[in-house]
Amino acid sequence: MERYTYTVVLTPERGAYAVSVPALPGCVTFGTTVEEAIEMAREAIGLWIEDLIEQGEPVPLETEPSRTAIVTVEAGVALAR
Numbered sequence: 001m002e003r004y005t006y007t008v009v010l011t012p013e014r015g016a017y018a019v020s021v022p023a024l025p026g027c028v029t030f031g032t033t034v035e036e037a038i039e040m041a042r043e044a045i046g047l048w049i050e051d052l053i054e055q056g057e058p059v060p061l062e063t064e065p066s067r068t069a070i071v072t073v074e075a076g077v078a079l080a081r
Contacts, residue, residue: 004049004059007066008041010034023062024048 006024010017013030017037021027021044029044031037052059 004045004061006045006062008038008045009066009068010037019044021045021048022066023060 006021009020009022011020016030016032017034019029019031019037019041021041024045027044027048029037029040031040049059
């Protein structure tokens with residue numbers, strides 16, 4: 001059995017955490033706690049990979065971890081130049 005490592009992104013959403021896997025577009029899940037969200041991500045990724053293998057599709061590998069950044073923008077009012 002092969003091992004795969006992926007970055008997961010946890011986004012707080014209405015008292016829970018939405019989870020996405022950037023290297024596997026469309027692979028999403030959620031959990032009510034961070035721990036549950038991570039465990040659900042493991043399960044979703046495993047099922048996603050199994051499905052790819054069963055269909056004879058290549059399994060995308062994450063060659064470089066995804067990065068996140070926080071940006072601040074001004075919006076809503078035309079800015080004077």
